[in-house]
Amino acid sequence: MRISYSALETYRNCPLKYKYQNIDKIKEPKSKEAVFGTIIHSALKFAHTPGILSPTLEQTLDYFSRNWNSDVFEVEAEERAAFSQGVEMIRKYYEKNNIAATNIVDLESRFAIDLEGNVISGIIDRIDKTDDGYEIIDYKTAKKMPSQEYVDNNLQLSVYLKAFLVRYPEEAKNLEKIKVSLYFLKHGVKLTASRNLQQLQKIDEEFLEVIKNIEERKFDPNITPLCDWCGYQKLCPMWRHKFKNERKIDTEDVNQMIGEYIVAKEESKSLRYKIAALQEKVSQYMDQEGVERVFSENGIIVRTLRSTYKYDEKKIREILAPLGQWENVVKIDAIALKKIIPALPVSIRNEIDLAREISKQSSSFSIKKQNETEEE
Numbered sequence: 262m263r264i265s266y267s268a269l270e271t272y273r274n275c276p277l278k279y280k281y282q283n284i285d286k287i288k289e290p291k292s293k294e295a296v297f298g299t300i301i302h303s304a305l306k307f308a309h310t311p312g313i314l315s316p317t318l319e320q321t322l323d324y325f326s327r328n329w330n331s332d333v334f335e336v337e338a339e340e341r342a343a344f345s346q347g348v349e350m351i352r353k354y355y356e357k358n359n360i361a362a363t364n365i366v367d368l369e370s371r372f373a374i375d376l377e378g379n380v381i382s383g384i385i386d387r388i389d390k391t392d393d394g395y396e397i398i399d400y401k402t403a404k405k406m407p408s409q410e411y412v413d414n415n416l417q418l419s420v421y422l423k424a425f426l427v428r429y430p431e432e433a434k435n436l437e438k439i440k441v442s443l444y445f446l447k448h449g450v451k452l453t454a455s456r457n458l459q460q461l462q463k464i465d466e467e468f469l470e471v472i473k474n475i476e477e478r479k480f481d482p483n484i485t486p487l488c489d490w491c492g493y494q495k496l497c498p499m500w501r502h503k504f505k506n507e508r509k510i511d512t513e514d515v516n517q518m519i520g521e522y523i524v525a526k527e528e529s530k531s532l533r534y535k536i537a538a539l540q541e542k543v544s545q546y547m548d549q550e551g552v553e554r555v556f557s558e559n560g561i562i563v564r565t566l567r568s569t570y571k572y573d574e575k576k577i578r579e580i581l582a583p584l585g586q587w588e589n590v591v592k593i594d595a596i597a598l599k600k601i602i603p604a605l606p607v608s609i610r611n612e613i614d615l616a617r618e619i620s621k622q623s624s625s626f627s628i629k630k631q632n633e634t635e636e637e
């Protein structure tokens with residue numbers, strides 16, 4: 262399979278989005294954020310373009326302004342804010358970096374790495390030569406500044422380093438001198454980390470698992486905050502209904518049914534609390550009176566003591582195994598299994614996956630507030 266790093270990343274975030282984008286080839290409308298990111302990236306490429314003299318701040322701002330794309334902004338105030346933010350990012354970048362002194366090896370460097378017959382391709386924003394090694398840099402225009410831990414474990418940087426080593430294999434022995442960095446332009450902060458060989462090997466396993474899932478056509482939707490930026494919401498079964506007014510599909514009856522269900526669920530919740538509180542009171546009264554049944558005009562309440570038992574597994578096995586009955590009572594604890602799976606090697610995870618089959622399927626409903634995107 263030939264796949265770009267960004268497509269792999271898309272699959273890891275949401276398999277269904279990957280399908281829309283890469284299998285069904287449905288064009289995603291360009292988001293303002295994506296267009297903004299592209300312009301900033303190309304302005305920084307311009308700033309670092311090799312020449313006798315490096316472009317000045319004014320020249321880079323002029324480049325940014327000439328390449329600005331108004332088409333994706335519907336609201337003028339929004340466009341103005343984005344433009345000023347871009348100017349601010351470039352200004353900050355010039356303030357914190359001596360452009361002329363940067364020792365660039367490559368800009369927007371294309372790569373293709375082989376992974377057991379699959380090819381993963383991508384583009385590295387920037388590779389610098391440092392005093393004693395190299396630095397691989399990726400620019401980010403995100404508003405949120407992540408933690409150092411995020412950069413320490415960032416998969417994208419690991420892939421870029423792997424790609425770098427394909428190009429400069431002799432540098433594998435100087436791994437500690439190769440830095441990988443995410444440059445957060447809005448904050449003017451660069452977070453840097455390094456990688457060891459084990460970390461690099463681990464990404465192979467992760468990617469092979471993604472490729473296997475794609476080949477097995479596992480394309481379930483995954484609701485995350487990233488849905489807010491997904492251009493496929495109007496197609497996606499998790500969101501499509503939100504646009505019902507545009508599609509004029511629902512009648513009054515359907516709207517009423519949905520509303521009634523939500524209200525009934527809320528009522529049942531408060532009823533549950535009420536029942537628990539009353540049960541506690543009745544129980545106290547029974548204790549006080551020393552009775553196990555109480556009478557009223559509406560009926561009789563009976564208190565029954567229920568006990569749950571725990572068996573000594575070793576002893577039960579000794580008793581049942583000789584009778585050939587042990588297998589009949591042992592059940593896999595699916596919850597406990599689910600907990601340990603993430604820590605197991607990928608090959609074992611795959612074996613467990615193959616040993617799994619659906620025994621029963623049922624639907625359950627949960628209610629979320631409008632605009633709530635994170636999974637419960």
Ligand code: SF4
Nearest residue numbers: 275482483488491497
């Ligand atoms: S809206 Fe969310 S769940 Fe649906 S395809 Fe997009 S990212 Fe996936």
